[in-house]
Amino acid sequence: MNLRRNLLLASLAAAALCTTGVQAQDNVLRVGTDATFPPMEFVENGKRTGFDIELVEAIAKTMGKQVEWVDIDFKGLIPGLISKRFDMAVSAIYITDERKKVVDFTDSYYAGGLVVMVKADNKAINKLADLDGKKVSVQVGTKSVAYLTEKFPKVQRVEVEKNQEMFNLVDIGRADAAVTGKPAAFQYVRTRPGLRVLDEQLTTEEYGMALRKDTPELTKAFNGAINKLKADGTYAAIVKKWFSNSATK
Numbered sequence: 001m002n003l004r005r006n007l008l009l010a011s012l013a014a015a016a017l018c019t020t021g022v023q024a025q026d027n028v029l030r031v032g033t034d035a036t037f038p039p040m041e042f043v044e045n046g047k048r049t050g051f052d053i054e055l056v057e058a059i060a061k062t063m064g065k066q067v068e069w070v071d072i073d074f075k076g077l078i079p080g081l082i083s084k085r086f087d088m089a090v091s092a093i094y095i096t097d098e099r100k101k102v103v104d105f106t107d108s109y110y111a112g113g114l115v116v117m118v119k120a121d122n123k124a125i126n127k128l129a130d131l132d133g134k135k136v137s138v139q140v141g142t143k144s145v146a147y148l149t150e151k152f153p154k155v156q157r158v159e160v161e162k163n164q165e166m167f168n169l170v171d172i173g174r175a176d177a178a179v180t181g182k183p184a185a186f187q188y189v190r191t192r193p194g195l196r197v198l199d200e201q202l203t204t205e206e207y208g209m210a211l212r213k214d215t216p217e218l219t220k221a222f223n224g225a226i227n228k229l230k231a232d233g234t235y236a237a238i239v240k241k242w243f244s245n246s247a248t249k
Contacts, residue, residue, distance in 0.1 A: 029065045030086035031056055034074040036163050039187045039242045040092040051183070051242040052090050055109065056209075058234055062225040073161060075141025078103060081210055087218065088211045092181055094143050095208040104215075105208030106222045110239075114144055114202035117170060117185045118177045120194050125177055128200055131155050134176040137166040144179040147202060170195065181205075183243065 033052065035041045041050040048069055060067045070086045077089040081103060092112070095105045116136075118125045125134060132154040138144040140159050148155050158175050160166050167188050169175035178185075179202065189195045211219045229235040 027065050028068050029060050029063075029088070030068045030070055032070045032072050032077050032080050032086040032089040033091040034077065035069075035071060035091075037074075037092050037181070037184050039183055040181075041090075051110070051238065052092060054238050054242070055229075055235070056090050058229055058238065059222060059225040062228055063221055073141070074139060075161075077141075078210065081212060084212070087215070088209055088222075090209045092183070092207055093210055094181075094205040096143060099210070102213075103210045104213050104219050105210055106219060106226065108206035108208055109226055109235075110207045111204065112182045112207055113204040114147060114179055115182045115185045116177050116179055116198040116200075116202065117167070117189065117195060118198070119170060119173075120196045122176065125198070127198070128202060131177060135174070137169040137175040137178045139163050139166050139180065142180075143203075143205070148179060151202075167192075 033041050033048070035043050035048050035050070035053070037050075039050055041048065041052045043049070053069075057067055070080070072080050072085075074091060077091055077093065078099065080086060081089045089103075093099070093105075094112070095108060099105070116125070116128065116131065124130060131148075131152050133156070135156045135158055136148060136152075137158040137160060138148060140161055145157065145159060148157055158169060160169070163180065163184060166175075166178045166180060170178045171192065171194075182197075182201065185197050189197055209222060211222070226235070229238075
């Protein structure tokens with residue numbers, strides 16, 4: 001009898017430990033990101049920082065959760081989310097009809113769009129039509145690739161893994177232009193003289209945080225937290241910190 005009682009107590013203790021572990025894990029939000037896209041997300045002095053990073057941390061705090069960041073290449077964000085490697089993906093992801101087929105998005109939290117970056121002394125590219133026949137660098141897995149394929153089939157795409165590689169190719173003259181998101185382009189131009197962004201945008205896009213379709217309550221909670229941060233002024237303060245007028249025009 002004592003043996004059975006001891007076994008029962010041991011089982012209950014193990015179950016209690018497991019339950020505690022689950023509850024602790026419930027307070028952790030695993031977020032996938034590709035921290036190579038300043039000012040949205042990047043690494044500085046060995047620490048992730050940027051608009052998306054700070055906003056997610058603020059949202060998680062409002063929800064009573066801690067963030068565990070998972071670093072992954074941009075092209076792996078949606079597949080990694082679907083395969084449950086993390087709970088959500090936040091990395092300047094445009095809300096598109098194609099992506100909405102496989103994941104859910106929060107309400108848009110910032111407006112951006114695709115722009116063209118060239119060297120300041122490049123006289124051959126002054127308007128979008130001038131891209132035809134030119135070498136244009138783009139990041140694999142981004143909307144830039146599909147957009148150029150559809151709208152500018154005469155462009156010679158140079159596809160790279162990282163955002164920085166894309167800009168470097170323009171810097172050293174191995175690409176005539178780069179097509180990327182507006183915030184990142186303006187950020188790079190501010191820090192690297194001799195480059196410019198064309199006035200005419202390719203697209204106007206909305207950024208969203210991606211979540212799995214089987215976690216609708218989490219999506220709802222995130223939307224509620226974003227609205228709360230907008231109401232109490234936290235969101236406006238984060239926007240002001242990370243975007244100057246030149247970056248958001």
